[in-house]
Each structure stands twice: as structure tokens, then as C-alpha cells.
Amino acid sequence: MNAVISASDIKTFYSALNCLSRFSDTFWLQCSRLNNGQAQIRLSAINATNSAFCMFVFDPDFFLSVATQASAKIECQIHLKSILSILRSRGRTVERLELDLTDSGSECRFTVALHCQHGILKVHRLTYEPKRGLLPTADPNPPNFFCIAAATATEWTDHFLSSNRNGEITFACTPSTCVARSKDDDSPDPKGGLRRAIHTEVKIAVDEFREYAVLDACALTFSLREFKATVALAEALGVALEVNFSDGDEPLFVRLRVENAVAAEFVIATTRPDRTNAPDKEAAPAAVARSVSSSVAPPAARETQRQTESSDASIAPPPPVRPPVESTPVNPVQAQAPLFFPGASQPSQPEPEEQTQPLPPSPQFVQPTPVARGGDPGEFLAPSESDTESEPDPAAPRKRFKPFF
Numbered sequence: 001m002n003a004v005i006s007a008s009d010i011k012t013f014y015s016a017l018n019c020l021s022r023f024s025d026t027f028w029l030q031c032s033r034l035n036n037g038q039a040q041i042r043l044s045a046i047n048a049t050n051s052a053f054c055m056f057v058f059d060p061d062f063f064l065s066v067a068t069q070a071s072a073k074i075e076c077q078i079h080l081k082s083i084l085s086i087l088r089s090r091g092r093t094v095e096r097l098e099l100d101l102t103d104s105g106s107e108c109r110f111t112v113a114l115h116c117q118h119g120i121l122k123v124h125r126l127t128y129e130p131k132r133g134l135l136p137t138a139d140p141n142p143p144n145f146f147c148i149a150a151a152t153a154t155e156w157t158d159h160f161l162s163s164n165r166n167g168e169i170t171f172a173c174t175p176s177t178c179v180a181r182s183k184d185d186d187s188p189d190p191k192g193g194l195r196r197a198i199h200t201e202v203k204i205a206v207d208e209f210r211e212y213a214v215l216d217a218c219a220l221t222f223s224l225r226e227f228k229a230t231v232a233l234a235e236a237l238g239v240a241l242e243v244n245f246s247d248g249d250e251p252l253f254v255r256l257r258v259e260n261a262v263a264a265e266f267v268i269a270t271t272r273p274d275r276t277n278a279p280d281k282e283a284a285p286a287a288v289a290r291s292v293s294s295s296v297a298p299p300a301a302r303e304t305q306r307q308t309e310s311s312d313a314s315i316a317p318p319p320p321v322r323p324p325v326e327s328t329p330v331n332p333v334q335a336q337a338p339l340f341f342p343g344a345s346q347p348s349q350p351e352p353e354e355q356t357q358p359l360p361p362s363p364q365f366v367q368p369t370p371v372a373r374g375g376d377p378g379e380f381l382a383p384s385e386s387d388t389e390s391e392p393d394p395a396a397p398r399k400r401f402k403p404f405f
Helices: 010-021 080-088 150-157 224-237 278-295 299-315 385-389
Strands: 002-006 026-033 039-046 052-058 065-067 074-079 094-103 108-116 121-126 144-148 168-173 178-182 186-188 194-196 201-204 211-213 218-223 241-245 252-258 262-268
Touching: 002 010, 010 039, 010 052, 010 080, 010 094, 010 224, 010 262, 039 065, 074 080, 080 108, 080 121, 144 150, 150 224, 168 224, 218 224, 224 241, 224 252, 224 262
Parallel strands: none
Antiparallel strands: 002 065, 002 094, 026 039, 026 074, 039 052, 052 262, 094 108, 108 121, 144 211, 144 241, 168 178, 168 218, 178 201, 186 194, 241 252, 252 262
């Protein structure tokens, strides 16, 4: 495959790659041969959670020249960071950009060549992985549709602050109104409570749309990060956004058309807005209002409330009396000596309390060290005659322990 892009179209090609980087770190390149001998190139990417898809289609009219020698479709996966860094630092002296994909068996490279002024040629050879791309299988023509200018979409999406990749936005559309609101969640607070997130709601007048055709009322929630990337690309290219959608749990389709040579399509997964926490959200303000009203009530009302609570307590039946629970006596646990002591080769033998008759002499075992029994380490040394006759001086320094090894 060989394709040449003019200097005026390099910016469009770079904007497409930059938008793909908002979805994934890699992209799929697909080149298919047309009937007239030319080729069509497609660039696509899918995010890590498989919930958003992006694809750009470049027709032969976009290139100065494009051709492929392979009769079958070419598909491969390329890292985005490398090629973005090459095009970002291209400068203003680039006259044309050449893309070449070679598969000679011994060397498989994706070559990016920058033809600059004064005959300067910058060549970058990147590796790629032969891999088939993924395509969505949803219905591409949902019933609801609207078309909006990129500047208008940017104006109301800037109100939604998303500091992480999990930010979501909800569309609530009817045949005569359109409301965009951020998903209202409770985030856990480090101190143990719940911290209410910022809730933003923007009402969009139907007159601001170029076209607006919504048949029935619907609401759908989808990712804000991928939708903002789509709006930013439309504003950079100066085109309008064409949005097709249905109710929740059905994908959202966003389409862009740049003249007659480049087309972009985005598919974003949606869900139904969560209504399970609605009773709790309504009950919380009521509980706060009751607590505030009771705290600011006059003294007479507080006294009446206390008398009512005391009368209710006196009328209430006494709690049932539980029979006493008999505890089972627990036998005292006798402390057992450890099986082995440090430094003892055999266990110590307990001495009998009473001996009615002399026992035969038994072999002498090595007794545990006094250190193991909590005694003085100096007692482990062999006693001398002076030590046996005189009592040790408590003020004398303690003897050092004599190790075995």
C-alpha cells in the first residue's frame, strides 16, 4: 500500500489520528482495493471497555495518489503515540506526506516519510501487528435525529466538568424540548459520609438545532469523554454533527462529513437513566426539613411534643421479659508446658508428687536452659566453689550469656 497526502490535508489527517487517541492507544488500518484500481483507507479504534467505536473513511479523492498491489483487504494494528509525535513535530516546511505499508516476509514496516523543502526527506519506519479490526453490529439508522453546529455543541458541553474517564451525560428529548444533564451520583467521602457531586443541567432550545426530529420522548445516558472528543473534532474541521439515537440501551450514532473525501462515524453505547435512587433523594430533603422544623419550633410546641412522646411511651406495652439464660460452667484450662524449649534436645520429665517405692535409675536428660524458664542467664554457667559458698551480690554486674555455638 502506498498513499501520498498533500500539505493542506495533513492537518485533517492529524486531527483524525488525534481523535482516535481519545479512544485507544492503538488503531486499525484497513486498506481495500476498489474497482478502478485505486484504494480506500479506513482508520478505526475502540476504547478499553468496548463501549465506544470510532472510524474514519478516506476516499481516493483525499490523497494525491493511493494504490495497493494486494488483491485482498489489508488489516493491521499500529500504535498511535509514535505516529502522533512524528506529525506533531513536522514543522511548516513539509510539502507532502507519504505512507507506505510493506510486507516482504522478512521485514514488515509501516513507513512515514515527510518530504520537506530543499529536498530534505525524513523517513520513520514503525512496526505493526497484522490484526483484524472490530465493527459494531447495531442498527445504524435509529428513528430520532438532530443536526447541530459544532460551535453550539461546544458551548453547552463546556458546562459539564468531567475530571475522570467515568463522566457521563444524560439526554432527555421530547418532540419539543431537549435537556442535557450530568449524571447525579453520590461519591464516597474519605471521612465516611457521602459527598454530593455537582449537578449540571442545560436546556437547549429547539431553534438552536439545524434539524430536529424526535418522534417520542426518550432519555439515554452515555460517556461524556468520547462525546466531547467528537465535538472537538467537528469544531476543528468546521463541520456539523449529525446524531441518530433511540431510547436508552441502544447505541448513539454521530456522523461527520468533510467535503466529499472524508467521513467519520462514532458509535457510543448508552444506558437508561437510573431511577432507583429517586425515592431516597426525595426522602432526604423531607427528613432534613423535619429536623430543621423541630429545632426551630417554639418552646411551647417543644413541651407539647415531649408530653405527647411521654404519653405514647406510657401507653406502649412493656417489652417482653426474656427468661434468664443459664450459662454452662467451663472447666478451667490447665496450662501445659511447651513441648520443646530452645536448647533442649529432649522434653523435660515431670517429677511425681509421691514415691511409694524407689524407682530404678533413669537416664539423665539434658534439662532446658534457665533462659527458657525465665531465669538468670548467668546460672547457665558452671558454678564454682566460691559461688556455692557465698551468696551472689545483687549489685554485681550480670554475667554475659554463653552461647551454644
